[in-house]
Amino acid sequence: MSKGEKIIQNYYANESIDYLEPSVTSRTIIDDYLYKRKPVIIRGLIDDWEASNKWSFSWFQEKYGNIYTNVFSSGNEAKSSQMRLKKMFAKMQQGEILYSSLYTKELFPILSPDYPLAGTILSDTKFNWLLDLPKTIHGDMNVIFIGNTGTGIKNHQDSMGTHLWSAQIMGTKRWIVSPPEESEFMYEGKADWLKREESIEKYPKFKEAKALDFILKTGEILILPVGWWHQTEILSDSISITHDLVNETNYHHYIDELNKSHQSDPKVETFYRASKSIQANWAAQLTQKKTTPIERIYYSISFEDLLEKYLIPHQAVILQNQINHWPALHKWNLDYFRERFGNAFIQYFHGHDDKSKKIRLRKYLETNFDQPHYSMWCLDEFYDILAEDFDTIEPLNNKEKDWILDLPKKELNALTWIFMGTKGSGIANHTDRLGQHVYSAQISGRKR
Known part of the structure; x- marks a missing residue:
């Protein structure tokens, strides 16, 4: 298919x-x-x-x-x-x-x-x-x-x-x-x-x-x-x-x-x-929802503008056309992960509020779950292999802009995750624990 x-x-x-x-x-x-x-x-x-x-x-x-x-x-x-x-x-x-x-x-x-x-x-x-x-x-x-x-x-x-x-x-x-x-x-x-x-x-x-x-x-x-x-x-x-x-x-x-x-x-x-x-x-x-529209930026934005307009005021933003050059966009799919990284352990969930369970990636992809499911894969030792397929985004591409890049390599690798899920799955409402900002690059599919 x-x-x-x-x-x-x-x-x-x-x-x-x-x-x-x-x-x-x-x-x-x-x-x-x-x-x-x-x-x-x-x-x-x-x-x-x-x-x-x-x-x-x-x-x-x-x-x-x-x-x-x-x-x-x-x-x-x-x-x-x-x-x-x-x-x-x-x-x-x-x-x-x-x-x-x-x-x-x-x-x-x-x-x-x-x-x-x-x-x-x-x-x-x-x-x-x-x-x-x-x-x-x-x-x-x-x-x-x-x-x-x-x-x-x-x-x-x-x-x-x-x-x-x-x-x-x-x-x-x-x-x-x-x-x-x-x-x-x-x-x-x-x-x-x-x-x-x-x-x-x-x-x-x-x-x-x-x-x-x-x-x-x-x-x-x-x-x-x-x-x-x-x-x-x-x-x-x-x-x-x-x-x-x-x-x-x-x-x-x-x-x-x-x-x-x-x-x-x-x-x-x-x-x-x-x-x-x-x-x-x-x-x-407009239909009244308990959410507000997110701003989308189609042009190149400087780190200074990103900091002043969005990060300091804590405003979410979508940056478009930042990752078009990433090989991940045309390489990554489930068959690719199964073949190359099938023995890696990942965490998966049944439903939004389920506790995570560990499973090998190959078994996860080959299991016929009876409801939508979602997974998280901390790259750790796989980071160096997969990093050839993606890069930091332009406004955050050095240590002066993103202080996370100062961390030792092992800790840095542990802060990079790949999320996979079927239609209808997702993750429960939460805040990230370390007080950091995050950026999430959508490689394929759509996510609300």
């Missing part, structure tokens, strides 16, 4: 997409799919839309043939060129395979009555907070994709931290989607699902990838959570509408992306300015 298969099975429970009836509530989708980062398809929700009955290639050519749109043939929207719709349709009739992303900013007041959100969950401002933004930018949330058979969009992740919904107005489109935990296999989108063997030769880790592969049919709506990789292939001449989506489940992703990218991306800048005055109202709608 590949790593991608394990990710989809362990995190997302199945290898097929769920289908829901049009009576489904926005609360159900939020709780059962968006919080859990699971894609889902709704059937029958847009049967009454005028767009479903009248939109076609000939209709767009007749009504809006002089409108300019982005047209590309390579699957890469970044390589698109501006072209009038009528010229694009003429090229299609001559046999060219083309795809268009028609941004509806100017056309929105004219076209939106053909796909009225009113009366559906798509109009629920608790489901999509972006609907609270000024109507003058609602057109920036919509894209109409038009393409003939054989075209599509290359493998990619959407920007701006948004979920999306995509309504298939005409034709059929194949979607190949993978969760964000598979990012290391995607090579920034260079890996191509439609040329899998060729891609594996160029990008070897792509062989570990696994996707949900399904066909979106006329009248169906796909809801795809933030961060999911997706590639499409049009199976019959297609028109679809894609719409950005933000709510309590991805609010922090959205705000983080606005703050990070607004100065370099005009679209993001538009949403950044429009969202500023309403952020407090959105934040007040």
Whole structure:
């Protein structure tokens, strides 16, 4: 079983997409799919839309043939060129395979009555907070994709931290989607699902990838959570509408992306300015939990800033892009540990509050436990062997910054642990005993 298969099975429970009836509530989708980062398809929700009955290639050519749109043939929207719709349709009739992303900013007041959100969950401002933004930018949330058979969009992740919904107005489109935990296999989108063997030769880790592969049919709506990789292939001449989506489940992703990218991306800048005055109202709608959001830092941070802003005030923080060079990220897995370190002793727990027991690593990995289990492995004498696979992080990379590094080697080794666990396991609420700070590097999987 590949790593991608394990990710989809362990995190997302199945290898097929769920289908829901049009009576489904926005609360159900939020709780059962968006919080859990699971894609889902709704059937029958847009049967009454005028767009479903009248939109076609000939209709767009007749009504809006002089409108300019982005047209590309390579699957890469970044390589698109501006072209009038009528010229694009003429090229299609001559046999060219083309795809268009028609941004509806100017056309929105004219076209939106053909796909009225009113009366559906798509109009629920608790489901999509972006609907609270000024109507003058609602057109920036919509894209109409038009393409003939054989075209599509290359493998990619959407920007701006948004979920999306995509309504298939005409034709059929194949979607190949993978969760964000598979990012290391995607090579920034260079890996191509439609040329899998060729891609594996160029990008070897792509062989570990696994996707949900399904066909979106006329009248169906796909809801795809933030961060999911997706590639499409049009199976019959297609028109679809894609719409950005933000709510309590991805609010922090959205705000983080606005703050990070607004100065370099005009679209993001538009949403950044429009969202500023309403952020407090959105934040007040967040599900009240007895926890607070943790700050994520995407850039390189100095030791002085880490000390002043986080360590001295005792504020937790997540540092991203600090360990991308570690060999552990692509070497470490259960088979690797079993083969190389099977005789090492580790401590393991049944449940969060169970007392730990000692067991050899090989036996632990080969035991079929009847409930989620968790283990701790103090590296001790194995430290020197495993240390080639990881390193200190940049802001704490010498003895002046991390005084722990002054300790004798034996004691230093005893302060480094590897934690392993199955889905649903974990460790009980506690504080560490020595009064030290800790940093924990997530090598694979996800941990709350």
